[in-house]
Amino acid sequence: MKKVLVAGATGWAGSEISKAILENSEMTLTGGLSRAHNGKNLKEVLSLKNNQTVPLFDTIENAMEHVDFDILIEFTKPQIAKHNIISALKKGKKVIVGTSGLSDEDYEEIEKIALENNTSVLAAGNFAITMVLLQKFAEMAAQYIPNYEIIDYADEQKIDAPSGTVAELAFRLSKVQQPNIAVPIEETIGNKATRGATINGIQVHSVRLPGHIISVETIFGLKGEKLILRHDSTESAEPYVKGVLLAIQNIETFKGLKRGLDTIMQF
Numbered sequence: 001m002k003k004v005l006v007a008g009a010t011g012w013a014g015s016e017i018s019k020a021i022l023e024n025s026e027m028t029l030t031g032g033l034s035r036a037h038n039g040k041n042l043k044e045v046l047s048l049k050n051n052q053t054v055p056l057f058d059t060i061e062n063a064m065e066h067v068d069f070d071i072l073i074e075f076t077k078p079q080i081a082k083h084n085i086i087s088a089l090k091k092g093k094k095v096i097v098g099t100s101g102l103s104d105e106d107y108e109e110i111e112k113i114a115l116e117n118n119t120s121v122l123a124a125g126n127f128a129i130t131m132v133l134l135q136k137f138a139e140m141a142a143q144y145i146p147n148y149e150i151i152d153y154a155d156e157q158k159i160d161a162p163s164g165t166v167a168e169l170a171f172r173l174s175k176v177q178q179p180n181i182a183v184p185i186e187e188t189i190g191n192k193a194t195r196g197a198t199i200n201g202i203q204v205h206s207v208r209l210p211g212h213i214i215s216v217e218t219i220f221g222l223k224g225e226k227l228i229l230r231h232d233s234t235e236s237a238e239p240y241v242k243g244v245l246l247a248i249q250n251i252e253t254f255k256g257l258k259r260g261l262d263t264i265m266q267f
């Protein structure tokens with residue numbers, strides 16, 4: 001039986017993940033993190049029928065002192081996520097990261113600490129299976145089309161940019177082939193910022209507006225033709241749950257860091 005602690009257990013994504021773990025006979029939810037509900041039982045906070053007591057804690061230190069777990073699921077905020085991940089790794093826990101906003105440099109440090117402690121981290125900018133497919137299709141396209149840019153859409157409250165989904169996509173596409181940029185950004189006449197941010201050599205444009213959830217467009221162009229690969233998420237956190245359960249089942253199959261859900265999927 002895998003013992004799991006969910007950081008962000010009362011949040012939009014973390015509450016759905018917590019409910020799915022409670023219903024899964026191969027896993028047990030031993031606790032959660034939420035500052036607002038510190039000391040309460042998750043069952044009461046989420047009005048669940050399940051009889052199990054799931055204590056909530058305000059900090060990872062507090063949780064590690066009071067409950068046992070093998071795997072930390074991290075779905076909080078970028079300001080606290082790295083601290084939670086590193087604290088858990090140093091105690092030999094395995095970690096699954098959904099929280100966005102961590103940089104490639106953060107992940108280099110996380111990988112080092114995971115290896116030093118002989119444990120593992122799986123980080124995915126998006127745990128939805130359909131998004132994993134977009135990543136795969138975009139990687140195939142980038143092999144043949146050396147001109148592309150990414151647009152990242154989210155609601156106006158999203159604190160980090162680009163989204164974790166887009167940061168991971170840019171990281172992965174840059175490994176396939178960095179795009180050609182016909183007019184170098186520094187030679188752009190006018191306002192260079194309008195050409196977007198250069199992330200791993202790729203131009204990324206983040207749009208933050210009400211009425212948007214999370215969408216991604218990877219736009220490829222060749223002379224006389226274009227290809228647009230687009231993924232849209234709805235308001236439900238349900239698509240992420242399956243991917244996180246798959247990650248829990250596979251986190252023991254490697255050591256160190258893996259980025260992207262597809263790294264543990266069979267294609």
Ligand SMILES: NC(=O)c1ccc[n+]([C@@H]2O[C@H](COP(=O)([O-])OP(=O)(O)OC[C@H]3O[C@@H](n4cnc5c(N)ncnc54)[C@H](OP(=O)(O)O)[C@@H]3O)[C@@H](O)[C@H]2O)c1
Nearest residue numbers: 008010011012013034035036076080098099100125126127
């Ligand atoms: N990779 C993916 O597939 C995926 C999917 C969905 C979301 N996400 C990412 O997951 C993160 C959470 O998203 P969300 O929409 O679920 O956010 P949310 O609804 O605001 O939930 C955040 C959760 O984290 C807790 N939290 C925040 N700061 C904390 C702290 N300092 N210490 C302990 N707990 C803290 C909150 O509880 P308290 O406020 O009570 O502390 C709450 O339970 C975001 O970075 C989002 O981009 C990733």
